[in-house]
Amino acid sequence: MNLAALDLNLLVALDALLSQASVSRAAKRIGLSQPATSHALRRLREMMDDPLLVRVGAGMELTPRAHALRAPLAETLAHVRGLFVAEDFEPATSQRRFSLMMPDHVFDLILPPLVAGVAAQAPGVRLDVRPWRGPGQMTPDLARNIDLVIACADDDFPGFHRRTLFRDTDTIAARKGHPALPRLGELQTFLATGHVAVVGYGQRVDPIDTWLEEHRVARRIALTAPSYLQALHMVSLSDLIAVVPRRQIVMLAQALGLEILAPPIDPGSFEEYMFHPLTAQTDPASIWLRTMVAEVAAGLAGNP
Incomplete structure (x- = not known):
């Protein structure tokens, strides 16, 4: 069969005819006149080389071929309709x-x-x-x-x-009891104290060092870590300090025993x-x- 020549409306008519086993009821279901539905049935009979519906007494009955078509035809039409309807998302039942x-x-x-x-x-x-x-x-x-x-x-x-x-800013993290704690807000002490720099995947330097370079200063990096969380854990266990996003330090400061201090140079803010x-x-x-x-x-x- 040449599918390019197939009229999909015939499949809709066929579905109605098979489910109703009546030309008049099928016509009412799909909104066509009875003559138009009878014409569709004649075309379908020719295409399938099967009578599909035969008169038995006062009514009509489906042929074996028609009975076999009912379920796959209904499933096919449901799939076709689904192509044109946006898929719903039900959070309560989704397995996404x-x-x-x-x-x-x-x-x-x-x-x-x-x-x-x-x-x-x-x-x-x-x-x-x-x-x-x-x-x-x-x-x-x-x-x-x-x-x-x-x-x-x-x-x-x-x-x-x-x-x-949301918006965030960078700030200094140091462990509670750090010997230089009272002076870390001073530029000279801040730069001279050992830092944990954070250099993530695909980065060459910590963005903080690019920012400091713009101010013509450089800090003393003692260690680089691939994530801020690892940097903060190292800070909590040593006399190293780190400059990391403020919101993260605020969340973890108590659990890790950290102090939060403003840098001696205003880092401004950034957006996520x-x-x-x-x-x-x-x-x-x-x-x-x-x-x-x-x-x-x-x-x-x-x-x-």
């Missing part, structure tokens, strides 16, 4: 897995309340946080498998839409952004996840 990517300091802020919110609304949903990659390492294959990115990025992720989530694939702009599941993340970000306490 979302793939996210974010640096560790954002993980600490966003994930605890996000996981709690997801558990309450969508207990079957799973969140997979992928290893962090910046815009320069976002390959097309990786982008196709990421539902959401949170990042402080100067460059956009190709093929993603950007939305501002949420990125989602342009292809998911109208996807109900993506919209639900983005709304959840935005609500968590809006609930972060106070200014940075």
